[in-house]
Amino acid sequence: MNILVCFKNVPDLDALSVNDWLIEDHFQVDTSYVRTMLNPYDESALELTLKLGDAEKNDDFKLTALTVGTSHLDKVLKTLYALKYDLGVRLDCKSDIRFNPCFVSRMICNYVKNIKNHQVIILGSQSNVGDNAKTPLLVAEGLGIPCITSVIGIKLAEQKDCLSITSKIDDLIIEQIVKAPFVLAVGDVPTSYIRVPTLKDRIQYKEKEIKVFTLEDLEIKENDVEEENDTQLIELSYEKNGRNCVFIQGHHSSEKANVLYKEYLMERIK
Amino acid sequence: MKITREQIVENLMNIVGEDSVITDEQVLKTSSHDRFRKYEDINGVYTQPIPAAVVKVKSTDEVAQVLKFMNENQLNVVPRTGASATEGGLETALENSVVVDGSDMNKIIKIDVYNMLVTAQCGVSLEVLEDKLREQGYTTGHSPQSKPLAQMGGLVATRSIGQFSTLYGGIEDMLVGVEAVFPNGNITRIKNVPRRAAGPDIRHVIIGSEGALCFITEVTVKIFKYMPENNLLYGYTLDNMKTGFEILREVMINGYKPSVARLYDPEDGDYHFSHFAEGKCVLIFMAEGPKAIADATGKAIEEIVAKYKECKKVDEKFIQVWFDNLNWDPAKVAEERVEIVETHNLGFTTEVSGNWDIINEIYEVCIERIRNEIPDITLIGGHSSHSYLNGTNMYFVYYYNLVNIKPEEEIDKYHNPIQDIIVEETIRAGGSMCHHHGVGKHRTHFIQEEYQSSYYILETLKKSFDPNGIMNAGTIIPLNK
Numbered sequence: 038m039n040i041l042v043c044f045k046n047v048p049d050l051d052a053l054s055v056n057d058w059l060i061e062d063h064f065q066v067d068t069s070y071v072r073t074m075l076n077p078y079d080e081s082a083l084e085l086t087l088k089l090g091d092a093e094k095n096d097d098f099k100l101t102a103l104t105v106g107t108s109h110l111d112k113v114l115k116t117l118y119a120l121k122y123d124l125g126v127r128l129d130c131k132s133d134i135r136f137n138p139c140f141v142s143r144m145i146c147n148y149v150k151n152i153k154n155h156q157v158i159i160l161g162s163q164s165n166v167g168d169n170a171k172t173p174l175l176v177a178e179g180l181g182i183p184c185i186t187s188v189i190g191i192k193l194a195e196q197k198d199c200l201s202i203t204s205k206i207d208d209l210i211i212e213q214i215v216k217a218p219f220v221l222a223v224g225d226v227p228t229s230y231i232r233v234p235t236l237k238d239r240i241q242y243k244e245k246e247i248k249v250f251t252l253e254d255l256e257i258k259e260n261d262v263e264e265e266n267d268t269q270l271i272e273l274s275y276e277k278n279g280r281n282c283v284f285i286q287g288h289h290s291s292e293k294a295n296v297l298y299k300e301y302l303m304e305r306i307k
Numbered sequence: 308m309k310i311t312r313e314q315i316v317e318n319l320m321n322i323v324g325e326d327s328v329i330t331d332e333q334v335l336k337t338s339s340h341d342r343f344r345k346y347e348d349i350n351g352v353y354t355q356p357i358p359a360a361v362v363k364v365k366s367t368d369e370v371a372q373v374l375k376f377m378n379e380n381q382l383n384v385v386p387r388t389g390a391s392a393t394e395g396g397l398e399t400a401l402e403n404s405v406v407v408d409g410s411d412m413n414k415i416i417k418i419d420v421y422n423m424l425v426t427a428q429c430g431v432s433l434e435v436l437e438d439k440l441r442e443q444g445y446t447t448g449h450s451p452q453s454k455p456l457a458q459m460g461g462l463v464a465t466r467s468i469g470q471f472s473t474l475y476g477g478i479e480d481m482l483v484g485v486e487a488v489f490p491n492g493n494i495t496r497i498k499n500v501p502r503r504a505a506g507p508d509i510r511h512v513i514i515g516s517e518g519a520l521c522f523i524t525e526v527t528v529k530i531f532k533y534m535p536e537n538n539l540l541y542g543y544t545l546d547n548m549k550t551g552f553e554i555l556r557e558v559m560i561n562g563y564k565p566s567v568a569r570l571y572d573p574e575d576g577d578y579h580f581s582h583f584a585e586g587k588c589v590l591i592f593m594a595e596g597p598k599a600i601a602d603a604t605g606k607a608i609e610e611i612v613a614k615y616k617e618c619k620k621v622d623e624k625f626i627q628v629w630f631d632n633l634n635w636d637p638a639k640v641a642e643e644r645v646e647i648v649e650t651h652n653l654g655f656t657t658e659v660s661g662n663w664d665i666i667n668e669i670y671e672v673c674i675e676r677i678r679n680e681i682p683d684i685t686l687i688g689g690h691s692s693h694s695y696l697n698g699t700n701m702y703f704v705y706y707y708n709l710v711n712i713k714p715e716e717e718i719d720k721y722h723n724p725i726q727d728i729i730v731e732e733t734i735r736a737g738g739s740m741c742h743h744h745g746v747g748k749h750r751t752h753f754i755q756e757e758y759q760s761s762y763y764i765l766e767t768l769k770k771s772f773d774p775n776g777i778m779n780a781g782t783i784i785p786l787n788k
């Protein structure tokens with residue numbers, strides 16, 4: 038089975054102080070000063086897929102990791118090599134595509150259609166930048182294959198070309214055996230951190246080549262970036278989630294616990 | 308006849324009251340160790356003797372009575388305040404130990420802005436104290452990464468140091484006076500004066516004693532005017548740690564005192580800095596204090612660094628954002644636990660120091676040996692974060708994947724062998740095996756090598772002040788097994 042996991046690197050917005058949430062011209066928060074990290078949903082998708090690989094002994098099982106962006110992402114792809122992804126692919130793109138899921142999905146679709154077909158395409162549901170939550174659905178639409186959303190588990194299935202998919206919608210957990218091809222949008226997986234490669238593996242895979250494809254390779258024109266976009270960003274604003282804070286006074290913990298119980302918890306517990 | 312566990316609890320209740328003696332099984336278990344055994348803790352595995360009780364003391368007098376009782380019955384006492392210890396200092400190494408917890412002694416007794424002193428009980432959280440002082444335009448100048456966790460008693464007991472140490476010094480430079488209780492119940496107070504020459508400086512018997520000599524009940528530290536508006540931050544990328552050490556040295560020996568002077572290697576810096584310093588070392592300075600001094604210090608730093616062509620200046624905003632996210636609060640500790648459970652990847656640190664002529668060698672040899680000798684390593688790197696006229700520290704940071712082991716095997720397979728390499732190489736080169744976390748219980752097998760002939764003084768201190776060996780047995784000085 039050939040599996041493609043698409044991921045995105047995003048700025049660690051928790052590292053921004055309140056003062057840094059300045060919105061330039063109402064369109065842009067400057068996040069260039071904060072470190073970047075794997076988009077949490079994508080991180081879950083990458084790890085779920087690695088776990089699937091741990092369970093699968095078949096040599097035909099191949100994992101590809103794909104991202105869209107500039108060469109600074111090659112480092113992340115190399116880390117994924119060290120974690121035993123078979124192929125790292127970067128679709129080269131310098132444009133601002135944060136609010137352009139149509140374009141991102143077109144690039145992915147063209148890669149799958151024109152360069153390498155994959156039976157299963159796995160993406161995180163959404164990212165903290167753009168927050169569009171559309172890309173997996175658009176990829177499925179573009180390829181004309183089904184999409185399962187809110188996925189929290191992926192397991193091998195006995196049937197040929199099938200996987201067992203667990204998804205969670207509200208309080209309902211659905212488990213289904215699905216025949217490829219299909220797209221999965223990974224949601225709130227309870228365990229979400231990706232494993233860490235050893236130094237030895239990082240050194241071993243440091244030089245392994247990343248496959249880079251240009252817009253031209255994907256048969257996309259430069260000015261399609263904006264033309265493709267079906268949404269227009271009108272304004273960005275900072276949502277102030279003010280919280281009240283009360284310091285409970287007391288000479289010792291039991292006194293403080295008493296105040297907490299009487300004044301805040303007792304009423305709620307009833 | 309030896310006193311029973313039940314009798315210990317009963318006697319303690321008679322001294323401090325029933326409510327202040329905790330015997331809840333889970334609390335006792337988690338009180339049997341500290342972050343050195345965080346992997347065991349996460350897995351609910353407890354390998355140390357479970358203490359008989361945790362006693363929440365509320366006054367110096369109570370501490371004196373508890374210690375006297377414990378001493379008379381030859382029972383082990385483990386003093387505790389913020390519980391952020393990293394080196395096994397909180398492990399209850401003997402049966403029927405009692406953890407004496409001073410975290411409820413949390414009053415700020417006096418802020419004296421005329422004499423520039425603040426007096427606080429041992430359980431005052433440094434962050435609470437610092438916030439209170441800053442509201443009034445003052446600071447302790449003490450800012451360890453554990454500021455949201457650590458409390459004044461523990462900070463003195465471990466000889467802690469903070470991020471602004473190059474200007475303000477370590478806790479030993481800040482502590483003016485102190486009150487402590489010795490095992491026989493003796494309450495001693497060292498008064499607050501600007502300097503004294505009336506014999507040896509006995510504050511140093513208490514600072515860094517790690518609960519192995521006395522219980523610290525109250526501390527008085529210096530305060531300084533807080534002038535963040537004058538702060539100047541500088542960040543540079545460079546290729547070699549050796550060049551970085553040279554620059555740190557030049558700044559220090561020419562008499563400049565930046566508050567922050569830090570040098571990261573690419574591996575340790577990767578998590579924080581790779582978005583602007585991929586594969587590079589990072590050098591960071593902060594100049595602070597009165598404007599004229601901050602400006603002069605900043606100018607000198609720029610001039611010194613400019614001589615090294617390999618250094619490239621980076622926008623100070625990168626450094627500011629990193630700095631704002633450096634400290635560890637309880638939320639970060641909780642997050643770390645989840646990450647360990649999910650990834651089976653565990654990280655620790657070991658901090659040592661050395662003079663300028665050996666520090667680079669210590670750095671290089673340790674990194675090389677750990678890379679080659681320890682299995683399953685995912686990261687080995689380090690930084691220097693506290694510089695002095697004569698040398699600097701090296702803070703090694705290492706992570707490893709836990710492969711095919713039970714929780715209780717982690718320390719022997721990974722942590723201790725790594726720490727042993729660092730300590731061995733540091734002592735061999737002529738450095739000190741502990742820079743600021745204290746000895747705890749896992750570096751004690753090197754203590755005689757560390758002290759050499761001066762071990763006589765250390766051993767005599769222990770024998771004199773704690774003749775029954777009831778204070779934090781196995782800490783600093785190894786247990787006689």
Ligand SMILES: Cc1cc2nc3c(=O)[nH]c(=O)nc-3n(C[C@H](O)[C@H](O)[C@H](O)COP(=O)(O)OP(=O)(O)OC[C@H]3O[C@@H](n4cnc5c(N)ncnc54)[C@H](O)[C@@H]3O)c2cc1C
Pocket residue numbers: 342385386387388389390391392393395396397409429450451452453456457458459460461462463464465466467468469470516517518519521522523524635743744779782
């Ligand atoms: C995330 C993290 C970051 C850290 N960063 C730093 C740093 O930047 N700089 C630094 O120096 N340290 C650092 N530490 C180590 C630790 O925070 C310090 O050693 C701190 O001083 C411990 O204070 P505490 O109140 O938590 O003490 P505890 O953990 O309660 O105790 C530490 C030791 O002191 C003894 N002790 C505690 N209270 C008393 C008392 N009242 N009387 C006598 N002995 C006592 C204990 O027996 C134990 O041996 C860090 C730790 C963590 C977890």
